[in-house]
Amino acid sequence: MAITGMLVGLPFGFDFYENKASMFHLESLTNDVQGMLELYEATYMRVQGEVILDEAFVFTSSRLDEISKDPLRSNSTLSSLIQVTLKLPLWRSFPRLEALHYIPFYQKQASHDGSLLRLAKLGFNLLQSLHKKELSQVSKWWKGFDVSNNLPYARDRIVACYFWALGLYFEPQYSSSRIFLAKMFAMITLIDDTYDAYGTHEELECFIEAIRRWSITCLEMLPEYMKLIYQKLMDMYKEMEDMLVKEGRAYHLSYSKEFVIKMVKEIWMKRNGLLKSTCQQQMSTFRLH
Known part of the structure; x- marks a missing residue:
């Protein structure tokens, strides 16, 4: 409690x-x-x-x-x-x-239960094996993006992104969600780096407009390097949508899209000085009380 x-x-x-x-x-x-x-x-x-x-x-x-x-x-x-x-x-x-x-x-x-210990080790190793396969799958997806060459300004932190997802839920039944979440964290990191270290004001405004519309038809309004990011984001969500439709849980995806749109909007506002840092927000709230 x-x-x-x-x-x-x-x-x-x-x-x-x-x-x-x-x-x-x-x-x-x-x-x-x-x-x-x-x-x-x-x-x-x-x-x-x-x-x-x-x-x-x-x-x-x-x-x-x-x-x-x-x-x-x-x-x-x-x-x-x-x-x-x-x-x-x-x-x-x-x-x-x-x-x-x-x-x-x-x-x-000295008082340990041998059967319980063997079960604990077996369970740990089996789940560890699953996590390694997931990380391998996410890393392969990331390498296909070729971030170091296509987007050299961006951080290469796919392992950290997977561990963020693993920190939210580690159980085997959440394998697909964990993989998707790791990819989503990686995409948000790319977008954050683009806003912080590379994109021009005009390019970034175009990107946030494309995110608001959430349509593959928006590709033509973006510069080449942003097309890579946007295309990868659309493909990732299409893949997840197909899987959720088969499971009868497609409605879950709308919440994730809303989260990404909100995150990109906040990244854009922060870059333009329109959004206070978390510390500033807390201090403002403290003063009000």
């Missing part, structure tokens, strides 16, 4: 952990590393004004750091797990990365 932004009051009795001097009375947890890790993760759900959780964060982070550096209290595997957790708490991390870090740790636990 806290992750989704809902305010959740601390349960009655939680202040048991806080003594009269307003210092955490958690020494009993010092030898319970798993309990310390869980409490540390929980502190990231706090909101402004939750003093108890603020103190819990200070207490657990300092104690865990001490434990990870003490060879008498932690082995190399446990120390590595603690350091990873301190650097990147669970809710800020990717589930796949967490699995990669946790499986070796779990394997070295």
Whole structure:
């Protein structure tokens, strides 16, 4: 509930952990590393004004750091797990990365379940294989674009674009969506670079008009290098539309088109100084309140 932004009051009795001097009375947890890790993760759900959780964060982070550096209290595997957790708490991390870090740790636990461990490794490797095939497919599509020669001003970040998509959903049933999303991120990156580093004002106005119309007939109004981008964008959406029609979910595509149109419009407005940065927007909102 806290992750989704809902305010959740601390349960009655939680202040048991806080003594009269307003210092955490958690020494009993010092030898319970798993309990310390869980409490540390929980502190990231706090909101402004939750003093108890603020103190819990200070207490657990300092104690865990001490434990990870003490060879008498932690082995190399446990120390590595603690350091990873301190650097990147669970809710800020990717589930796949967490699995990669946790499986070796779990394997070295004397109480681990052999069948569960084998299943975890098998599931991880099978899904990893699928992700590699997807990345290969996206990379092949990108190489066919020949960005380095046709659009040398643009960033070559197809792997990063795929990982952005992977960060949204990693499950096998979303394979097609993941591939499409990676391609869409790559196209938005190309358009952003075109607006930031290459296109003239007149060319960029023509491009945003073509995006608003969203029709292949708009190609003739664009310069040659923009035709490449626009054609690739239209082809990508046509491919996705054909697939969604077969699945009976073609209506989903309209939302994606609206998103791209909105993104290109904001890129154009930002270039012309008509759109404040996120920081400026937040500061303006802060002043109003």
